[in-house]
Amino acid sequence: MNDLFKLLKQGNRSALLAAIVNTIIAIIKGAAYLFTGNVAMFAETMHSLGDAANQFFVYVGTALSKRAPNDRFPGGFGRLVHLVLLGAVLIVGIMAYETIVEGYHHILHPAESKGLLLIIAILAAATILEVFVLFKAMKEILHDADIKASGFSIVTKSLSNFKRGKPATRLVFMEDTVAAAGGLLAIAAVLISHYTPFHEAEGIASILIGVMMFLVVGKVFLDNARGVLGESDVEMEQKIGEMVMKDPDVKDVGEVVVIKEGDQLHVELEIEINPAMSFAEADDIKDRIEEQVRSQRGVTDVTIELDEDDGIPRWNSNSAGSKK
Template sequence: MKKLMLLLKQGNKSAFIAACVNSIIAILKGIAYFMTGNVAMFAETLHSLGDAANQFFVFIGSALSKKAPTERFPEGFGRLVNLVLLGAVLIVGIMSYETIKEGFHHILHPTESNGIVINLTVLFAAVVLESYVLFKAMKEVVKEVNIEAKGAAAVIVKSFSGLRRAKPATKLVFMEDMVATGGGLLAIIAILLANFTHFRQAEGIASVFIGLGMFYVVGRVFLENAAGALGEADVDMRLKIGTMVMKDPEVRDIQKLAVIKEGENFHVELEVELDAHITIAEADMIKDRLIAEIFKERGVTDVIIEFDENDGVANWQEKIHSKVKEEKKKR
């Protein structure tokens, strides 16, 4: 039990806070739905319930992924967070389907709902709480990718540019609460339209759009974590480490450099070329120096370095030029 508690302390804090907040929101929305029968509130209840369950799974998965390697699993448990996220999106997928189905039913057979004050009060409180969680996730993104951001406006803007490089758990919380905040605002607009213009279908339309937003999160999370579970190469970290290694005065070239993302961690395999006159003792010192530098990068947990004799061919520089050309073509 003590080991489990120590692991849980290392879990993703954004996911834990989001799970707790969304649990409270789901209860409030559920009470409002049972009191008023509002279909947009039904959609929001399922949305918050799915987010809460998902984020609890993410928190537990991110904590367990920190478990030390064992004889049975010598590579560690880094990819466990990806597997947990793949399972968690199934919950959101089912709730997305139910939300869209209920929305279409309301569009075809619109009914009048009561309790506008209750619905709007609960939704307003939910939007405020979800905005708070979203901003916390934004701050976590900026921190994880080492982006300097001073002030709330800078955090919001720069978190979007750094989202791709954030940890899987933080990225999920960010996307879910962004959709949740937008869904809450959409539900408020739909309720106002239904009550003041008698456009009853507005609540059903809002429910469908909320469900589609949930499906978007499901798709993004599934694709990214399927790649992570298989062992996805991280191109940005590879370029960063390669550039750093080439600055070492004794390194002549890089024959091979693989940076594999395993959950929130990076596994680095490196083969560098040295001059033929380098002794074993000198090579060992170079290896220690390179390993120490690579381990300074956030998230690197495993480094394997091999040496080869310099063949006089600039292998790494050719790869860099090719990458620059590819980036120019994309632009």
């Protein structure tokens, strides 16, 4: 049990925070829906429930992926987070379907809901909380990318470096972006329905929110399907190759492969050195380079193959990840 608690402490904090916030929001929205019968509030309730369940599974998955390798699974559990995320998006998909169906029924049978001030107050408060979680996810992305920013540059830099964030953090970012946009859309629909005869607006808003949820499902599914298969990190391959080439004893870099498994990076590196060097000197070079590579964020294991320099330059900034 103690080992489990230790693992849970290593789970993605953005996902845990988002799960807690969305659970609270879902309870409040659900109570408001039961009181008012507002279909836009139903859509937002389903959205928050889906996000909360999804993000909780993500948190648990990122924690379990930190388990150390064992005899049965010598490669470790890094890809477990991708499997968990693939399962989690099914929950969001079901919620999205129910949201669209409910919106469609409301369009066919529009009805004016009650409790305008209560609905607007809850949706506004929920949207503010979603924006808060979204901002935390933006800062987490910058932390993953090792980039410092302040003020409005946090928004712009997190968007430009979105792909460098961890899978779980990217999921929270996407879900809360859609949640914040959905909250604003629901507020607009409620106001239109209340002040005009166009009561179908709430149903249309519900369908649009469901469609946005499906877009997140598709994006997360594709990203994590690649992760399960073992996607390479080309940017890190180039960074490591250029770093190793700066070592005075390295004559050439024959190959760099960096495989992403959840938050972990596995590095395979082939370098060429002077064939006249002794075994002890070559071993010292290998140890020195391995230490440098391991110092990079996310790198958990390094495999280095030494070869003698054949005098043919192979490395360039665009050659990472392929056999030379």
